[in-house]
């Protein structure tokens with residue numbers, strides 16, 4: 110009887126060490142299996158007196174019950190941890206944590222600013238809610254100019270409006286600092302255009318302004334050609350076309366040769382071989398006057414480009430609406446750029 114008690118103690122000790130299903134099966138075999146310890150005891154009973162045999166038999170059955178009970182308890186615990194950890198395949202690839210990426214507009218804006226920064230330009234910013242004075246008057250817009258029409262701009266009470274371009278920051282910058290100046294102005298602009306593949310009510314511009322003695326059209330051309338070569342590559346040509354803006358004289362529209370057909374003419378460039386990238390010109394004397402500069406003493410050049418348009422040309426994006434739809438499939442293509 111003593112050895113049976115010891116056997117149970119041994120069992121408890123062994124059971125405590127069981128961690129896996131394998132170990133549990135071995136424990137089961139060793140104690141309650143066909144060739145287990147309890148069966149050995151049963152076999153040895155033949156040698157006992159009938160009375161002892163009954164007593165021992167009962168004891169053995171009692172132990173068997175206790176052991177089986179404990180084994181089935183252990184089975185639950187070990188089974189669970191096997192489900193949780195035992196079948197983990199450490200060689201499987203992990204779950205990727207989705208990483209964000211910069212918006213293509215941010216990417217191109219950073220690149221544009223980086224190029225001008227390397228040429229010695231500083232960055233200035235101005236408000237998106239502007240006065241009619243800064244947005245139009247100070248920039249030499251006549252009062253009958255179509256941009257002043259309610260059809261074209263978002264007007265707010267008290268002569269405020271959402272700025273239609275970044276040019277008002279030219280005036281704000283000149284009011285803040287004396288010449289000479291060399292700034293670029295990134296920012297959001299608003300126009301009452303119906304949305305289509307090339308128009309958006311919200312869009313971005315980068316304005317440029319250089320003011321110093323003796324600035325000429327040559328400085329403007331050199332700067333823009335350098336910028337275009339850095340952004341689009343040395344193989345793209347730049348051309349200046351005469352144009353009109355109230356705040357520049359002379360004014361030009363700047364084109365680069367089409368990257369698809371190399372200037373031959375194709376569907377991308379409307380068969381002209383050229384793509385417009387910005388407006389530019391020499392600062393109008395009236396603009397200097399509005400800002401409190403002496404137009405006799407200094408000259409300047411200015412330019413303004415649409416960031417969406419530049420990004421569309423650079424990345425081959427066919428529709429401006431893609432920038433504003435938050436479509437992750439579209440946006441994730443710019444990861445790592």
Ligand code: DAH
Nearest residue numbers: 274276388389390411412413
């Ligand atoms: N503000 C003009 C526009 O939104 C772009 C522009 C043209 C800016 C010529 C300039 C410039 O600074 O010189 O269409």
